[in-house]
Amino acid sequence: MPETPTREVFAGFGLASEVAFYALAVLTLLIFFWGIYLRVQKYRRGRQAERFDQLGWRILRALQLVARNATLMRTDAYAGIGHLAIMWGFIVLFLGTALLTIDFDLARPINPEWRFIRGDFYLWYSLALDVFGVALLVGLVMMIIRRGFLGLPQLDYTRADANKALYDRKLYIWDDWIFLGLLFFVTVTGFLVEGLRVAQDWPAYERAWSPIGWGTASVLARLGFTPKAGSVAAISVWWTHALLALGLVAFIPYSKAFHVVVDFFNLVFRNEDVARRLPSPPAEAASAGYERLEDFTWKELLDLDACTRCGRCHVACPAQSSEMPFSPRDLILDLREYADAMAIASHTRLDQQRVQDDGRRVLLAARLAAADGVVLAGSLIPSESLWSCTTCMACMEVCPVGIEHVPMIVQLRRALVQHGEIDKNLTEALRNLGRYGNSFGQSERKRAIWTQLLDFRPKDARKEPVKWLWYLGEYNCYH
Template sequence: MNAIAQAEVTRETYWGISATEYAVFYLLAAITIFVFLYGVYRRFARYAAGSDDPFQRLDDLSTRISRGAAIVLSNEKQFDRDLYGGLMHAFILWGFLTLLIATAIIAVEQYGTELLLNLTFWEGEFYLAYQFIVDAMGLLFVVGIGMAIYRRYWVRNERLWGRHTSNEDAIFIWTLFGLGVGGFLLEGFRIYATGMPDHEAVSFVGYGLAMVFQAIGLPTVAGTATDPNYTAVSVLGFNAETLHWLSWWSHSLLAFFFIAWIPYAKPFHMLSSFANIITRDEKAGKRLPNVPADLDATNAESIDDFTWKELLDQDACTKCGRCSSICPAKASDRPLDPRDVILDLKSYREDLEAGGEEKPIVADGGGVIDTETMESCMACMACMDACPVEIEHLQSFTRLNRQMTDQGDVSAPMQDVFQNVMQHGNTFGNSPRNRADWADDLEFDLTDAREEQVDYLWYVGDYPSYDERNKRVARSLATILQEADVSFGILFDDEKYDGNDVRRVGEEFLYVELAGHHVETWESCEFDTIVCTDPHSYNTFENEYPEVDFAEFADDPMMPFEYTDQWNEDGEVDVLHWTQAVEELVREGKLELSGDELEYTVTYHDPCHLGRYNDEYEAPRDLIEATGCDLREMPRNRADSFCCGGGGGGLWMDFEEEPKPSEERLREALEDTDAGSSVEKFVVACPMCMTMYEDGRKTGGFEDDLEVVDIAELIVEAIGAQSKANLEMAAD
């Protein structure tokens, strides 16, 4: 190989490579591309064989792609809760994409212009800009990989390690590191061996390495040929040209290996993650897929029951552990790790494809997933919120829960709840005639919305109707609505349980029965808006009842309704959580609150079904501040809120857990807020949260430290304080 001092502002693409090597290179490139395309074909052929997904995933594809690209390129999900991880991934992604584009530019210049059009643009100012950008972004890429190696192997970040951690994780990260560092070494050897042209100074990393080689006196063929007295320090007996040749082939072979390997291992997430983001459901979790009325339909008897999107979810998982680190069930030592459930399903699928033995998907021992694991899920959606690649855990989890219900593997407490709802229409098993007894202590009568037209049809809910602690909240809310002088009424004994949580533990047909009863009842009433006490009710009325195909079930003699329309398909009926409705009343001046009635120091817990599910964070806070309370935020607030433990059936189950989610949250309120132990009241806006935190206050030893109150109770106290102040002013 002869060194050539390059003065022209460009470089030879295949410098130092013979014609034979050139041919071998392209033969290997063709083989690599074939192996890559075959692997991608096999992956997507498997998705095509999956069950149909109930939701539209490819509609308005151009918008989906543009939004998906914005999410990916901005790294917004990676930065959530993890600045270090966000920077690390951004450096790797942007660096990798820049190097990929740079390679494509060389290909276009080499074949798209030089050979076809006898035209070249890879010279002069364009070349200088190209070289600088590639070095800058390549350096970011190497730094990002270095950050990943540091976090994984030096710090040993706990969430990166688990039973699915394997050699492919190490091969992936070290291969990328080898490509990044190898590229710079290759550039440094080339610049040094070609006489260190001045214009190559823009390649500041490669030029810096060339200066190191010059400083140690690395021999070159040119130096030896022109100066017989030339002496230099060789590297393992090699000169710069030989080292460049070795680096070129090492870099090329490593790149070929990586490209060919992509569809067969972890690197495939570079494709599957983008596809997963594009095909995501914007309402994932807050609405669940319906089941057909056909009793022969299966949920998760085999891996073939999973939809193509659920299979794509499995392949999109990067094992990052963000879902694991945020999961309240895992934090409480329940036997659930969201990442492991997704990856267990993937491993089983791949094992079957390799000729492995079939076994139950979910079973009490001996299944792919254990029943106790699925019973541990709180359906809080924290895993989905934290996932950077938009995996819809709750859709797969619900499929598993439905299979458990079909098999009769539901725990005894949940079976009792199902029985209570079927026989009495409520989870307590109490008589429906007693449903409105909570209102007996009110100083006014409640309107029967079945008999009179009202503005607000108030769905009270199970716990405010039957639980003694939550009855106080119901009376507070009734007082607020009465004070605001609005027209409202309830359904009395025609109100039943909303069905949100029994659906999330797998009892789909009971859910449809409840939904059919309610929409049929509502159709016979005259009202403008449905107002819910419970965020769980709000979620299912707002997002799920409109999705139910009632006509498919109406002819079933087991279903107690004849309703056949699509309820609220066009959104003509407004559904609100009570904090949203009352916040409007305060804003309109129908409730007079000056903002200085109360002087408590409080903190507020965002309910999962109001916050993460439905993005309502401000109405509750506006109401708290309207009472005059000093609101201090817990570190985990809004979308980062930590579940009380009551969702997904957790309210009715007994778990041996330490600490309970409710206890951990109360500890956070007293120890981690900036007000610390000065916090007097722990404020909630959900009856289930009230129940869980009252229990946690006792079991955690917090009874003397703070009080658990609902926002409605604060407002009623503030109204009382305002009325007293007005009387005193009138007396004066």
């Protein structure tokens, strides 16, 4: 047992095993950063957006929201607590791995005396990893129960408004479970590695400072694991843990797991004034609204990737609860599928003829990505869906990652108007406004009839001074 509390990283490993691990780590990082590169290239297709003002304040605000999980806690305490445990557990374990990398791979080769994960630092380091590892595991179990057994409508990807031949959400379900599964088994195997390491020589300091490792080692001892058997098992479990962890890192840019990277930046660049004014039409574009992917800003393309598919906007939307053919979640997912298909098409030279001749079922997003000159509003996003939105901004109010749905909807509607595709009820309302001054098509003379039922005479602001001006609106006047 070493005199100074510490741990050996590659205990029992030969040089070939170490080389193999580092080779896999390099390959993992290449896959990870290639995925990041593809994402950044996608965002660069978007127009400019002024989101860098007051950058320091933006970062502090985002840090505060993320640290407290405030956007989740206010709408769903169970999910908020579970996600908070997962988030902080993940962050601390990631920092622990980063510190170990600095200690073993950077400090040790330069000067072994520079290693810092030993002594008292190691004891607190070990305890912190145990505590936050348990928090991560508890949060994951909570989310597995929530997703697998509670039957929540916001986690149901079924769409009643679209042809099933044109969309497929099975991949989303697999993505959700693979992400949860990888995190769960990385955590469990990490505790097993710790327990098997402790069971080799039972360092006394590990009892208090590695309680989970000590407890795991005690359970393994009761199951009959001897130090010799444990040393063999430790190598197998270590490799299982390492491969799962490396797989998770490589998986991040291509999956739902990417939200751990992008959501913070989405909150940083969120527009606080978005609910106060409508977005301006793109100044440099030929269209008054959004017709093609290139009309979207880089921030809006970032919004699409930030979506975690939590479904809070879906259940908060009054159009969805009224069984109208619209869901803000499905709008974002449709646009994201199209953006991803466009990115694939640009790399693989996907063409329309090839798509039509393919015998497999091809999703609508891929079909449109292979075609030229497609106007998104009315094709990818049906006109009736866009006109079903009431622009109440409930979706934006409940979104935990700051996605700005309504400005995109408004811009897509503008493209519809430019092409003469207006909701028939809106067409009639506009005609009545032009002819009668109200959307009900009623005579202006009838507007004040309701005042005859009052037991007092209201003042006419056009003829005498008034202190308060009470604007009723046309609905109250004609109904």
